[in-house]
Amino acid sequence: MPVTGLEEVTVVYADGGTALDRVSLTAEQGEIVAVLGPSGSGKSTLLRAVAGLVPVNSGEILIDGRVVTHLPADERRVAMVFESSTVIPFLNVSENLGWGLQVRHVPAGEIDERVRSQARGLNLSRLLKRMPKTLSSGEASRIGIGHALVHAPSAFLFDEPLAHLDAHQRWAVRRRIVEVVKGHQVSTIYVTHDQEEAMGVADRVVLLNAGTVVQTSSPRDLYSRPATVFAACFVGTPTIGLLPAQPVISGGVAGFRVGARTLPLWRSLPAGLADLVGRDVVLGIRPEHVRDARTDSDPNVVTMPATVVLVEETGPDAIVTLEVAAAAVTTPGSRASETGAEGRARLRSRFARNTSVRPGETVPIAVDVSRVHVFDPVTGRALHHPEDPAETSD
Secondary structure, eight states: OOOEEEEEOOOOOOOOEEEEEEEEEETTTTEEEEOOOOTTTTTHHHHHHHHHHOOSSSEEETTTTOOOSSSOOGOOOOEEESSSOOOOTTSHHHHHHHHHHTTTTHHHHHHHHHHHHHHHHOOOOOGGTGGGGGGGGGHHHHHHHHHHHTTTOOOOEEEEETTTTTTHEEEEEEEHHHHHHHHHHEEEEHHHHEHHHHHHHHHHEEEETTTEEEEOOHHHHHHHSOSSSHHHHSSSSSOOEEEEEEEEEETTTTEEETEEEEOOOOOOOOGGGGGGGGGGGGEEEEEGEEOOTOOOOOOOOOOOEEEEEEEEEEEOOOOOOOOEEEEOOOOTTTOOBOOOOEEEEEEEEEETTTOOTTTOOEEEEEEEEOOOOEOOOTTOBBBOOOOOOHHHHH
């Protein structure tokens, strides 16, 4: 099947710094591959390399199955949307949307049909006769997206296309992008730093950091089976908590020793951790697996005291940031935001929306250690993932 993307591509800046280091990723026809990563990770450089706007030092660029590494940008037949869309100031919205088709001498009737179709999908119909100087930045951004979608290119390339849209518009426009991509079966590479956006549009996600690929997987696997501490910390809102621990077995019961407490598994250690008893590991704990234990009726529950740092009301629940008596993790990929007062570790939990806890209070929490991710404290690589309930229930 013809694919679009990069094979072992390296891009080096003029000053000698490496922007992309042997990066490989491809999107099949009708597939959306989202490239996710922090600022400076090489996301935009990657997209510009595919578009022909940045030269590559080694490797190959493919568009619809053709090697186009040395073709100029205007011969690659891609439709690209930048973060800041540029509109032609002396053309109205309708003319801006159809300009590329007009240049290619597409019949006027077909141009009109395509323009009106995308205008409806992007809620632009009422703006078709407006001039660019009368538009908001969000409206101009939607016109840039519409300009790309009216084409029938070999590939779509999106670079932070929703950056200037409000929350409601972002959801509606990304749904429209997915509809067009799937409807026309166009290979698509979609760059964003917004994890929710990437997970919402993508068939597969490529996580990039410092010019290298950290992980390529489905959105579900990126969340439930992060390959590294960096992947675990970057994906998920609120962010994952990290605790230093040691797997232990005492009296036939396995668990994890965290500080002065042992959190029991109530079953044997997972096979991949059996050889790590007594050795240092890092536990990755999602907020949904940390709960307020003040009203817990389970007599076997083992709790930890935690100090409330921050309470964020979200409507459905309250996101509570907590500090516990354990050292902060400094494994590669961990974030400074996970370090609390005096170097203590931080966890986050979803408390009931009517919770009465306030910063400074100490509350008991229960951690479901059967659901923790386990990482190597030196390399940051994953050692163990819990079974995904979504898979076992299929």
